[in-house]
Amino acid sequence: MGQGQERRRYARIPMNLEALISISGRPPIACTVKDFCIAGMFIQTDERQLRCINMHDRATLYFALVVGGERKDLQLNLLVCRVIPSGFGVAFQEP
Secondary structure, eight states, rough: OOOOOOOOOOOEEEEEEEEEEEEEEEEEEEOOOEEEEEEEEEEEHHHHTTTTOOOOOEEEEEEEEEEETTTEEEEEEEEEEEEEETTEEEEEEEE
């Protein structure tokens, strides 16, 4: 493995899902889910917002999908596991 790479426990599926996320009860902010796996997701948001996110913060992700031609508004409960300069990783809570 080359320098700067890390070993992944689960295969990731890339995506580009625009959403809103509320962290620690604060008002929702815009974000983009960049990939997900069975354990969680990696999310990007504005750099200024990242400064307010800490490991172990609880979060709720709000997003919409079109299923069978019908729009479905959905939400997921998450736990912040990692914060890095490019975004933050979350684990699913009660998947």
